Amino acid sequence: MSQLVTPRRAAAALVTAALLVPLAACGNGDSKKDEGSGKSAGSTNTELTVLAASSLTDVFKKAGAVYEKEHQGTKVHFSFAGSQELAAQVKQGAPADALVTADTKTMDGLKADAGTPTVIAKNRLVIATGEGNPKKISGLKDLADSKLKVVLAASEVPVGRYGKQVLDAQKIKVKPVSQEPNVRAVLSKVELGEADAGLVYRTDAATAPKKVDAVDIPDAQNAVASYPAATLKTSKNAAAAAAFVKWLSTPEAQKILQGAGFQKP
Numbered sequence: 001m002s003q004l005v006t007p008r009r010a011a012a013a014l015v016t017a018a019l020l021v022p023l024a025a026c027g028n029g030d031s032k033k034d035e036g037s038g039k040s041a042g043s044t045n046t047e048l049t050v051l052a053a054s055s056l057t058d059v060f061k062k063a064g065a066v067y068e069k070e071h072q073g074t075k076v077h078f079s080f081a082g083s084q085e086l087a088a089q090v091k092q093g094a095p096a097d098a099l100v101t102a103d104t105k106t107m108d109g110l111k112a113d114a115g116t117p118t119v120i121a122k123n124r125l126v127i128a129t130g131e132g133n134p135k136k137i138s139g140l141k142d143l144a145d146s147k148l149k150v151v152l153a154a155s156e157v158p159v160g161r162y163g164k165q166v167l168d169a170q171k172i173k174v175k176p177v178s179q180e181p182n183v184r185a186v187l188s189k190v191e192l193g194e195a196d197a198g199l200v201y202r203t204d205a206a207t208a209p210k211k212v213d214a215v216d217i218p219d220a221q222n223a224v225a226s227y228p229a230a231t232l233k234t235s236k237n238a239a240a241a242a243a244f245v246k247w248l249s250t251p252e253a254q255k256i257l258q259g260a261g262f263q264k265p
Contacts, residue, residue, distance in 0.1 A: 053102035054182040059260040082182035097241035103158035117228035121262040127215040151195035162223040163199040203261040
């Protein structure tokens, strides 16, 4: 049996309906606002993996923190190693989004795996010695002294190749006590006193001012290291990776790089 709708019940129904309409409208508006701002419950942050030459370890950690602060929602993870090792990882399909090497030769060998590279910085070599330069090393010619324990990077490593280039140009023969897989390993040998001297980048020697001294090599005898950066074609975050690589050439990023001793690209 149907119920009789009284005037009081009808009025109550109208009031309830009137209240529900704006509430529904507000709910829809908030949903669209969240969706547009990227803050909906289902949104996720972007995580980038950047493979970088070991000589960039300190400066990239600083640059990465600045980038993350400016690009909320993006987290940058770095993997540092010798450029030749990074190239091998790329060819083996290691999951990563961008690559920065310490030479153009290594990057050129990855044309099938990487986008168009951009040189973001340059560097030069110095002779790293123990603090206070106890062996009184003054230049490249001193490294030929058989009484000195000299450590170099392996020839397939960019800094090792640059070192061989400058030594060969001056017709200086050096018999290293060891050949290391990256520039940080060379620096470590000198820091620990396991070597009297080693060829490293100027920026690496600057990271340990209380443990090593740096003997400058004249520009006419030196080599210029170039650092190209590129996105990787297997990246699952292509747009974000491209944005990071592009940022490395901005005035702000360049200020950080040059503050660490890197030269303009």
